[in-house]
Amino acid sequence: TQLLEQSPQFLSIQEGENLTVYCNSSSVFSSLQWYRQEPGEGPVLLVTVVTGGEVKKLKRLTFQFGDARKDSSLHITAAQPGDTGLYLCAGALDNAGNMLTFGGGTRLMVKP
Amino acid sequence: KAGVTQTPRYLIKTRGQQVTLSCSPISGHRSVSWYQQTPGQGLQFLFEYFSETQRNKGNFPGRFSGRQFSNSRSEMNVSTLELGDSALYLCASSPRGGRGAKETQYFGPGTRLLVL
Numbered sequence: 001t002q003l004l005e006q007s008p009q010f011l012s013i014q015e016g017e018n019l020t021v022y023c024n025s026s027s028v029f030s031s032l033q034w035y036r037q038e039p040g041e042g043p044v045l046l047v048t049v050v051t052g053g054e055v056k057k058l059k060r061l062t063f064q065f066g067d068a069r070k071d072s073s074l075h076i077t078a079a080q081p082g083d084t085g086l087y088l089c090a091g092a093l094d095n096a097g098n099m100l101t102f103g104g105g106t107r108l109m110v111k112p
Numbered sequence: 113k114a115g116v117t118q119t120p121r122y123l124i125k126t127r128g129q130q131v132t133l134s135c136s137p138i139s140g141h142r143s144v145s146w147y148q149q150t151p152g153q154g155l156q157f158l159f160e161y162f163s164e165t166q167r168n169k170g171n172f173p174g175r176f177s178g179r180q181f182s183n184s185r186s187e188m189n190v191s192t193l194e195l196g197d198s199a200l201y202l203c204a205s206s207p208r209g210g211r212g213a214k215e216t217q218y219f220g221p222g223t224r225l226l227v228l
């Protein structure tokens with residue numbers, strides 16, 4: 001059982017549609033990070049959320065950290081083909097140094 | 113500023129061999145973490161080094177080891193390779209590391225290891 005459950009695992013949508021990716025846990029995280037990974041590359045950080053209830057926006061991407069700091073969501077508005085990739089959430093537990101616990105990932109494909 | 117570099121990018125080994133992977137962090141970064149990424153298990157934490165000391169260790173067998181040098185460069189070693197060790201090995205660096213990982217970690221492109 002993964003500490004961080006990410007859903008859905010796969011998502012195939014048409015350009016212009018909206019989507020939401022969820023990341024859930026029974027553990028409390030001191031911070032939660034969202035990454036995007038392209039084939040053959042390492043994950044690239046999109047955002048870090050650290051405060052319960054925090055909402056951050058990055059152009060068409062909206063990230064939310066749950067009030068209890070156990071869950072997070074990533075919402076993409078009007079998806080574009082360039083958004084295609086693997087989206088990963090990763091939580092940091094307090095007293096765990098730099099260790100990140102990753103969700104299983106959501107593979108997004110946006111078709112033109 | 114150059115990003116995190118990992119060498120080699122690709123590697124093919126046979127069962128029973130050992131392998132050493134290298135990671136050069138971003139200049140000035142002192143924390144280096146290693147992760148294993150497989151289709152089945154996703155990204156899993158191996159270990160973290162800070163100032164040449166292992167600060168955290170994931171749930172991997174003792175065949176997986178690492179070290180960090182005084183210039184913050186890090187190596188990881190896998191001995192007695194098994195087929196299941198085939199994976200993308202990622203290295204990430206950050207300035208200090210710290211409680212709750214609230215500072216950004218920058219990932220390298222990874223080393224893809226294939227064990228035959």
